[in-house]
Amino acid sequence: MKAAILKGVAVLGMAALALGSIATSASAESLLEKADKGEPIRIGFANEIPFAYPADDGSPKGFVNVFTIAVLKKMGYENIEPVQTEWGGLIPGLNANRFDIVTGGMNILASRCENIAFSEPVATVGDGFIVAPGNPKGIGDYESVAKGGAVMVTGAGYSNIEAAKAAGVAESNIMQVPGPTEILAAVKSGRADAGAGTYFTMKQLADASSGAVEATDPNAMPESSFNWAGIGFRKADQDFLDKFNAAMKEYIGSDDMLEAVAEYGYGKGSLPGDKTSEWVCANR
Known part of the structure; x- marks a missing residue:
């Protein structure tokens, strides 16, 4: 009886190996x-x-x-x-x-x-910011964020995080959120002084905000910030x-x-x- 069970286990094992081989072959397909x-x-x-x-x-x-x-x-x-x-x-x-x-x-x-x-x-693709109307903290580039001790919000995984850190923005002053909707919400509520992303996206957020935020001038950004x-x-x-x-x-x-x-x-x-x-x- 034990031999029969072991034989059955062996057959199942061989079948599992065969199925695994088929799955590996399928997943390896380019x-x-x-x-x-x-x-x-x-x-x-x-x-x-x-x-x-x-x-x-x-x-x-x-x-x-x-x-x-x-x-x-x-x-x-x-x-x-x-x-x-x-x-x-x-x-x-x-x-x-x-x-x-x-x-x-x-x-x-x-x-x-x-x-x-x-x-x-x-x-x-150039970077850009959204800020409160009138840009009260005078934010135009990453250095101005750093020098003013401003809180910047951007998307988790965005390239703006690396750019901000390179300009001296403290990690504690970089708020990370899922995406554009949350960036806009953080600036509108005053939890962040500036929202950062691509100029394409920041301009679109500003245009759709009914004046709640404005986009900064992309020409104020250094050439090194272009991607x-x-x-x-x-x-x-x-x-x-x-x-x-x-x-x-x-x-x-x-x-x-x-x-x-x-x-x-x-x-x-x-x-x-x-x-x-x-x-x-x-x-x-």
């Missing part, structure tokens, strides 16, 4: 292989207006989503599935295979380049990324592309210029 089989390409993004955000029906909106979907279609891929998450979950979610591409409008930074691969830049946004991929999917970059090169800056993203405030001045992702990874 994005290019899955896409070429017609499986959905899952794009991950947070609620970051105007970069990437969900419409009321859950469909992907924002200029990075529109741009990415257009490039994927040029590559012959139209089975695209949106996945919304919080900003701080984008890189972990990508590497955990919860989605295949990050379209959130993420700045290319050396610290992020260690964990994921980026497309060539899709936009030049370049890219689209994120798993490092294991370099073959797909190479194909994406080739298709993107033909599309970026075209009349069709600029017309498609115009409603989100993206114009010719937002184009990334001649900067490459390699350069940005090394210099930001």
Whole structure:
């Protein structure tokens, strides 16, 4: 009887190993292989207006989503599935295979380049602030935040955290919240003196606040605070990324592309210029 039980356990063990092998094989399948089989390409993004955000029906909106979907279609891929998450979950979610591409409008930074691969830049992105009407603390750049001992609020995982610390802003004066809605709420309530994010996003918050806050002048920011946004991929999917970059090169800056993203405030001045992702990874 014991021998029969042991034999049964052995058979079950062999079956489990076989199933595990099948699962491992499936999970090891590359994005290019899955896409070429017609499986959905899952794009991950947070609620970051105007970069990437969900419409009321859950469909992907924002200029990075529109741009990415257009490039994927040029590559012959139209089975695209949106996945919304919080900003701080984008890189972990990508590497955990919860989605295949990050379209959130993420700045290319050396610290992020260690964990994921980026497309060539899709936009030049300057930082900006929202402040109380009249800008009572005279905030124009990160140094003014530091010198004035002001409290700055920004999103968890945002590049503004590194920029503020580099300018001397004390960590205790940097409030981290989930995203733009909470940044606006913190400044409106007086819990923070300035909200920091990309100028794209801060201007949109100010314009929609009915005068409760105002956006500071982006020209007051130093050149070193400018960043370049890219689209994120798993490092294991370099073959797909190479194909994406080739298709993107033909599309970026075209009349069709600029017309498609115009409603989100993206114009010719937002184009990334001649900067490459390699350069940005090394210099930001």
